[in-house]
Amino acid sequence: MTEQAIRQAANRRIITRAVMVAVAMFGFGFAMVPLYDLFCDITGLNGKTGVTDSGSARAQAVDETRLITVEFTGNTAGGLPWEFRPAVAKMQVHPGQVAEAVYVARNTTSDRMVGRAIPSVAPNRAAAHFKKTECFCFSNQELAPGESREMPVRFVVETDVPQDVHTITLSYSFFNAGKYSSSDAGTGTAGSDAIRRGEKG
Amino acid sequence: MATAEAAHHEEHHHPSGIMRWITTTNHKDIGTLYLSFSLMMFMVGGAMALVIRAELFQPGLQIVDPHFFNQMTTMHALVMIFGAIMPGFVGFANWMIPMMIGAPDMALPRLNNWSFWILPFAFTMLLGSLFAPGGGPASGWTLYAPLSIQGGMSVDMTILAVHMMGISSVLGAINIVVTVFNMRAPGMTLMKMPLFVWTWLITAYLLIAVMPVLAGAVTMLLTDRHFGTAFFDPAGGGDPVMFQHIFWFFGHPEVYVMILPAFGIISEIIPTFARKPLFGYASMVLAVAGIAFLSFIVWAHHMFTVGMPLIGELFFMYATMLIAVPTGVKVFNWVATMWRGSMTFETPMLFAISVVVLFTIGGLSGLMLAITPADFQYHDTYFVVAHFHYVLFSGAAMAMMGGAYYWLPKWTGHMYDEKLGKLHFWLTAIFFNITFFPQHFLGLAGMPRRIPDYALQFTEFNVMSSIGAFGLGFSQLLLVYVVVKCVRGGEKASAEVWDNPKGLEWTVPSPAPYHTFETPPQVR
Numbered sequence: 001m002t003e004q005a006i007r008q009a010a011n012r013r014i015i016t017r018a019v020m021v022a023v024a025m026f027g028f029g030f031a032m033v034p035l036y037d038l039f040c041d042i043t044g045l046n047g048k049t050g051v052t053d054s055g056s057a058r059a060q061a062v063d064e065t066r067l068i069t070v071e072f073t074g075n076t077a078g079g080l081p082w083e084f085r086p087a088v089a090k091m092q093v094h095p096g097q098v099a100e101a102v103y104v105a106r107n108t109t110s111d112r113m114v115g116r117a118i119p120s121v122a123p124n125r126a127a128a129h130f131k132k133t134e135c136f137c138f139s140n141q142e143l144a145p146g147e148s149r150e151m152p153v154r155f156v157v158e159t160d161v162p163q164d165v166h167t168i169t170l171s172y173s174f175f176n177a178g179k180y181s182s183s184d185a186g187t188g189t190a191g192s193d194a195i196r197r198g199e200k201g
Numbered sequence: 202m203a204t205a206e207a208a209h210h211e212e213h214h215h216p217s218g219i220m221r222w223i224t225t226t227n228h229k230d231i232g233t234l235y236l237s238f239s240l241m242m243f244m245v246g247g248a249m250a251l252v253i254r255a256e257l258f259q260p261g262l263q264i265v266d267p268h269f270f271n272q273m274t275t276m277h278a279l280v281m282i283f284g285a286i287m288p289g290f291v292g293f294a295n296w297m298i299p300m301m302i303g304a305p306d307m308a309l310p311r312l313n314n315w316s317f318w319i320l321p322f323a324f325t326m327l328l329g330s331l332f333a334p335g336g337g338p339a340s341g342w343t344l345y346a347p348l349s350i351q352g353g354m355s356v357d358m359t360i361l362a363v364h365m366m367g368i369s370s371v372l373g374a375i376n377i378v379v380t381v382f383n384m385r386a387p388g389m390t391l392m393k394m395p396l397f398v399w400t401w402l403i404t405a406y407l408l409i410a411v412m413p414v415l416a417g418a419v420t421m422l423l424t425d426r427h428f429g430t431a432f433f434d435p436a437g438g439g440d441p442v443m444f445q446h447i448f449w450f451f452g453h454p455e456v457y458v459m460i461l462p463a464f465g466i467i468s469e470i471i472p473t474f475a476r477k478p479l480f481g482y483a484s485m486v487l488a489v490a491g492i493a494f495l496s497f498i499v500w501a502h503h504m505f506t507v508g509m510p511l512i513g514e515l516f517f518m519y520a521t522m523l524i525a526v527p528t529g530v531k532v533f534n535w536v537a538t539m540w541r542g543s544m545t546f547e548t549p550m551l552f553a554i555s556v557v558v559l560f561t562i563g564g565l566s567g568l569m570l571a572i573t574p575a576d577f578q579y580h581d582t583y584f585v586v587a588h589f590h591y592v593l594f595s596g597a598a599m600a601m602m603g604g605a606y607y608w609l610p611k612w613t614g615h616m617y618d619e620k621l622g623k624l625h626f627w628l629t630a631i632f633f634n635i636t637f638f639p640q641h642f643l644g645l646a647g648m649p650r651r652i653p654d655y656a657l658q659f660t661e662f663n664v665m666s667s668i669g670a671f672g673l674g675f676s677q678l679l680l681v682y683v684v685v686k687c688v689r690g691g692e693k694a695s696a697e698v699w700d701n702p703k704g705l706e707w708t709v710p711s712p713a714p715y716h717t718f719e720t721p722p723q724v725r
Contacts, residue, residue, distance in 0.1 A: 007383055014378060023413070025417075026417050
């Protein structure tokens with residue numbers, strides 16, 4: 001009898017540990033979400049761009065010895081039948097210089113729609129050095145039927161951008177954010193946390 | 202002894218008929234349930250594969266519409282992975298682990314009953330999703346977002362079914378870990394355990410570690426679909442590539458869940474028919490542990506083309522190639538076990554040898570896929586399909602068939618029909634290669650997977666592949682026939698069955714009595 005009790009206690013010990021591992025791994029699956037965002041932010045992987053406040057951007061000295069071509073592209077994802085394009089296809093900037101580009105979006109439908117632009121910068125190793133000080137991608141954009149809007153993005157290419165980077169492409173994908181428009185920045189998931197982090201800079 | 206046994210039976214008053222199976226906590230009964238369930242799902246999943254191959258027999262759309270074709274590729278994979286292979290191995294574990302380590306039963310018999318009986322409900326739900334409005338899940342078994350977020354109600358049913366299967370697997374795995382640690386007979390040290398028990402112990406750890414991650418991933422899908430979260434939806438700040446990372450963090454260890462027990466089974470079979478002890482036992486154990494560890498750090502080789510940085514691709518490429526080392530150790534040891542052995546070629550041995558040969562082919566095509574620059578060409582082509590069928594069919598499934606022939610006499614007390622068994626082996630091995638070898642060429646030539654139609658130049662190989670598939674599918678009816686025939690009767694099997702096999706399971710009579718090792722054996 002006591003032998004059985006000892007065995008049962010031993011069983012329980014292993015079961016408890018195994019269940020704890022299982023529960024922890026369930027949590028780990030969710031923990032991968034912020035870890036993934038953090039990893040991309042630090043490394044600039046996935047084309048995640050840097051964000052900075054305009055003060056520190058102005059503080060940078062302009063490196064007039066280098067000229068970098070910044071190309072702009074824009075597209076819309078399925079479910080958002082808008083017209084969306086950059087006003088100019090490319091421009092040349094000095095590292096450290098604050099520049100502004102304009103994108104134009106037009107709601108071609110007869111419904112009021114909410115969209116959100118998600119930026120991406122290529123090449124990846126330049127992404128962390130591409131800082132936006134003002135961007136229409138920081139918030140949801142609501143357009144009335146037929147309304148069109150010019151949307152500015154102000155940015156700085158930092159002076160410490162790698163020497164072999166001569167061209168940077170800034171790309172926006174506009175998504176239908178109607179689902180997430182009830183509250184300003186989404187619904188409290190880790191995903192929208194990333195956006196909020198972006199807004200704070 | 203016999204009378205004590207009989208008296209024991211008397212006092213238990215087993216329910217008979219269907220209630221025996223529903224209420225049973227006996228590891229042998231539950232093993233039988235798992236194995237029968239697995240065989241049934243193997244047939245269901247096989248029928249779906251035949252729908253796919255029938256459609257691909259000719260270019261153009263003949264038999265099913267593309268949406269249904271996609272449902273078939275999705276369901277075939279889900280049913281085969283979660284319904285046939287995983288429960289099949291759990292069935293072997295239930296039957297054999299207690300008998301191999303000298304335990305009277307699994308440590309947690311009631312839990313064991315639960316782990317099995319969740320499955321029929323899970324698969325009713327999964328298969329029922331085919332009849333949901335808009336049809337079954339059609340996003341591929343990987344359920345990649347955002348496609349799976351856009352699917353109909355069937356995706357929700359699939360997610361729920363995956364949750365149930367996951368719970369079943371984790372409970373089963375916990376049971377195996379507890380059994381192996383606490384139920385071994387005196388003298389059965391860890392390093393004396395049969396290799397099948399070792400592979401299952403490590404597999405159980407993998408299951409406990411990764412099934413919850415899959416549960417997390419599909420939970421996120423579910424909340425993205427219905428509760429306004431945006432884990433994988435860029436519009437809300439999520440990222441669809443992240444789904445792939447989370448999924449394959451589960452998915453890669455999962456493929457070892459499906460192959461390690463197969464390694465265990467053939468490590469039991471080969472020594473018996475080579476009449477030599479297994480070569481390099483300790484290195485075999487270490488190799489399995491090594492493979493299990495590496496399986497956690499190679500997941501992104503499934504997604505080389507998503508746009509990873511060079512350094513990431515290099516890391517995952519080299520880590521993946523590293524797996525070839527412990528796997529090579531295992532293949533070497535199996536061959537060395539056979540080297541200068543007094544080999545005979547009964548059906549289980551034929552299956553075991555073919556696993557060594559064909560799995561190695563699958564392993565080598567896996568190495569080709571691991572080479573990042575080459576993978577950009579092979580990614581999502583039929584080359585991948587050929588690769589994983591070489592490891593999962595001729596690796597996992599054929600190892601199970603070999604194991605079934607090997608232990609059937611112990612389970613039923615009758616010898617199976619050796620002639621038919623050999624016929625089944627040769628039909629399976631030949632048709633398998635006719636089905637899947639041409640798919641290598643199709644993939645290298647650029648035929649994408651999960652597409653119901655193809656360019657004309659792929660026709661010949663597809664015709665071959667489809668003919669092979671139908672041969673392969675119908676040959677499996679022979680397996681069912683041989684098993685049923687063996688259960689019903691046949692030549693009496695001795696306790697040892699084979700020529701002086703090693704292992705405690707051969708010390709009990711055939712068929713194995715309902716209760717074995719109630720007094721633990723002494724292992725020296």
